Amino acid sequence: MNNFISNSTFATGSKLKVAIQKSGRLSEESLKLLKDCGIDLRNVKDRLKTESDNFPLEVFFLRDDDIPQYVEDGVADVGFVGENVVYEKNKKVTVVEKLGFGKCRLSVAVKKGDDYTDIFSLNGKRIATSYPVLVKNFLDKNNVNAEIHEISGSVEIAPGIGLADAVCDLVSSGSTLFMNGLKEVEIILQSQAVLIKNNHLNPELQALLNKIVFRIESVKRAKNNKYILLNAPNEKLSEIISLLPGMKSPTVLPLATEGWSSVHSVLSEKEFWDIIEQLKNAGAQGILVVPIEKMIL
Numbered sequence: 001m002n003n004f005i006s007n008s009t010f011a012t013g014s015k016l017k018v019a020i021q022k023s024g025r026l027s028e029e030s031l032k033l034l035k036d037c038g039i040d041l042r043n044v045k046d047r048l049k050t051e052s053d054n055f056p057l058e059v060f061f062l063r064d065d066d067i068p069q070y071v072e073d074g075v076a077d078v079g080f081v082g083e084n085v086v087y088e089k090n091k092k093v094t095v096v097e098k099l100g101f102g103k104c105r106l107s108v109a110v111k112k113g114d115d116y117t118d119i120f121s122l123n124g125k126r127i128a129t130s131y132p133v134l135v136k137n138f139l140d141k142n143n144v145n146a147e148i149h150e151i152s153g154s155v156e157i158a159p160g161i162g163l164a165d166a167v168c169d170l171v172s173s174g175s176t177l178f179m180n181g182l183k184e185v186e187i188i189l190q191s192q193a194v195l196i197k198n199n200h201l202n203p204e205l206q207a208l209l210n211k212i213v214f215r216i217e218s219v220k221r222a223k224n225n226k227y228i229l230l231n232a233p234n235e236k237l238s239e240i241i242s243l244l245p246g247m248k249s250p251t252v253l254p255l256a257t258e259g260w261s262s263v264h265s266v267l268s269e270k271e272f273w274d275i276i277e278q279l280k281n282a283g284a285q286g287i288l289v290v291p292i293e294k295m296i297l
């Protein structure tokens with residue numbers, strides 16, 4: 001009876017409806033991010049609709065192209081989707097947070113042997129793409145006059161079969177372009193997965209979203225940082241400490257061995273290798289590097 005009341009009468013309206021790509025490059029990482037945020041989902045494998053037992057949230061699995069529209073309409077309150085799709089669809093939604101995965105770029109490529117000097121080399125050319133809106137904006141902004149051919153898949157084969165002179169498609173490593181005899185000449189957009197929200201969330205749903213964003217930020221910060229422990233002779237301590245940024249300042253603890261200390265700190269992934277090298281040169285020993293699970297400021 002209790003279950004019946006809480007599920008159907010009160011709780012339903014206050015669940016945050018989250019849209020995730022059903023199957024594709026963003027699906028697994030989106031689900032993993034929710035899991036890293038401590039949100040357990042039931043029957044994820046079915047990829048239909050599911051919910052969480054430990055957070056008031058429902059998940060809808062959809063095609064990524066449909067997510068901005070569903071979020072604008074309020075069918076979903078928030079969605080995980082690539083920036084490329086958000087800006088192409090141009091729906092009335094708000095980008096809340098960059099998620100740090102699904103990184104790629106939307107680029108123009110031409111045949112390897114073609115002369116290409118600058119963007120005006122595209123004048124009069126036929127460009128095949130699944131991103132007509134973004135390509136048109138890019139061409140207009142640069143006063144280039146080219147013909148856009150919208151095709152929905154396998155864009156990279158268009159020049160080879162004489163359908164177009166150039167393509168504009170998503171690239172990550174560039175190997176697909178290379179295998180199709182194409183070279184990348186312009187980058188239109190750098191993209192990654194983002195969290196978008198409906199523009200008219202009620203305060204209750206906004207509060208749930210705030211909780212999720214707080215957790216996502218802690219997870220992202222943790223991924224970008226490492227916890228480091230090292231041993232240092234006391235006479236080198238001040239030099240070693242000056243190399244470490246730390247969250248506030250490093251923790252320094254005496255070791256059982258006279259004249260030595262253990263130093264603990266947090267380093268960002270970006271500066272990590274540089275600093276490790278300097279620490280070794282300064283006399284640090286027994287350096288341990290540990291991943292951080294959550295990092296809350």
Ligand code: ATP
Binds near residue numbers: 083
């Ligand atoms: P759906 O069936 O949901 O429409 P899709 O085929 O359009 O799927 P995917 O290929 O799974 O989509 O890509 C989803 C998103 O992953 C892209 O919109 C983009 O944001 C991101 N992505 C990251 N790297 C790449 C890449 N190399 N090629 C294509 N998309 C990439």
Ligand code: ZN
Binds near residue numbers: 063064065
């Ligand atoms: Zn798609």
